[in-house]
Amino acid sequence: MTEGADSGPRLVWREAEVLAVVAETASARSITLRVPDWPGHAAGQHVDVRLTADDGYQAQRSYSIASPPEQADIVLTVERVEDGEVSSYLTEETRPGDRLELRGPIGGYFTWTGTLPGPLQLVGGGSGIVPLMAMLRHRANERTRPAARLLSSWRTRDAIIYRDELERLASDDPQLAVVHTLTRESPPGWSGPRGRIDADMLRAFAYAPEQQPRLYVCGPTPFVEAVADALVQLGHAPECIKTERFGPTGDR
Amino acid sequence: MERTTDDLRLDGNAAAGLLGEIFAFETTTAITICSGCDRASPVGTLVLYGQHMGAVLRCPGCGQVMMVVTRPHGEWWLDLRGVRIMRVAAGPSRDQAR
Ligand SMILES: Cc1cc2nc3c(=O)[nH]c(=O)nc-3n(C[C@H](O)[C@H](O)[C@H](O)COP(=O)(O)OP(=O)(O)OC[C@H]3O[C@@H](n4cnc5c(N)ncnc54)[C@H](O)[C@@H]3O)c2cc1C
Ligand SMILES: [Zn+2]
DSSP, X not given: OOTXXXXXXXXXXXXXXXXXXXXXXXXXXXXXXXXXXXOOOOBTOEEEEEEEOTTSOEEEEXXXXXXXXXXXXXXXXXXXXXXXXXXXXXXXXXXXXXXXXXXXXXXXXXXXXXXXXXXXXXXXXXXXXXXXXXXXXXXXXXXXOOOEEEEEEESSGGXXXXXXXXXXXXXXOTTEEEEEEESSOOOTTOOSOBSOOOHHHHHHHSOXXXXXXXXXXXXXXXXXXXXXHHHHHHTOOGGGEEEEEXXXXXXX | OOOOOOTTEEEGGGGHXXXXXXXXXXXXXXXXXXXXXXXXXXXXXXXXXXXXXXXXXXXXXXXXXXXXXXXXXXXXXXXXXXXXXXXXXXXXBHHHHO
């Protein structure tokens, strides 16, 4: 229980410069940020982003860091949610050269470092894939890698974030399996599973309790709670399941 | 575990920024012992309601309120009513650990 446990200065707000904005899907953007004096981060940590309007009104939200610790400039991947105050601004208005206020890195619980034993089982719903991607990118940079599996849930095929990169990572690495499930459509030629992640799907695609995986589950709150419950039902020890809830909608 | 339809239910991970304004240690890995049911939970796993204006953190075991964090007038009010013990790793500094 010492991972990420440490002491240090209190969190401060910093001004970050937007270096690049890349479209991942129709509604998700990856934003590369240069943060002065960035102390480095662990895979799985997040930042808080604060926007201030001309009249002084402020809105603040959390965003996971998508880039691995090896990379100096940090990348956030933001999915626009319908009528979302902050995500709409970040995905639609933000341009290279803009400045954003952020603080971090934040959190030490939902983190993975390459030194942890056991296969890595990642389960993500929608943008919940972001911190899991930081873990997979970090893992790809490590010399000795535990076997890893990612099971992720999406409404449609076109909504899948990082699809090409994940395919590439998995095709270069027999120890990595990536499975996407679709909940809202069944496109022609789709060979992956369909439907929500439940105990049956976890039994089919995730490591069994005997393999003692390290489990990371991230996504909308109802998704995380349903997956964590199913994992416990399958016999995984609750203390091996790390979860991070992203918020309201469970509509995956 | 208590279930409600409250939209704002998150977990202690989302309170890490807030708590990082108060504490100089990484709070999400600190272990809290619930005064109601004696369950040991990392702060990251507590059930969080509300975030910015005021946060309520509940025990994932019995649902009792563990901590309430508010900031009425430029001052933090930290109510630790349900925390019997908080265990914090004595480790290297934040910068060394990353
Ligand atoms: C620790 C942590 C890490 C996060 N990391 C990421 C990340 O890497 N990428 C990312 O895109 N988001 C991430 N989120 C979610 C993010 O913080 C915001 O909640 C999200 O961007 C919506 O904010 P908004 O201001 O656009 O919407 P709001 O204006 O707050 O809400 C608008 C509408 O969207 C609904 N809504 C709010 N949040 C969500 C959500 N997360 N999912 C679906 N509907 C929602 C609300 O109920 C409301 O109906 C993370 C959340 C947490 C707690
Ligand atoms: Zn309790």
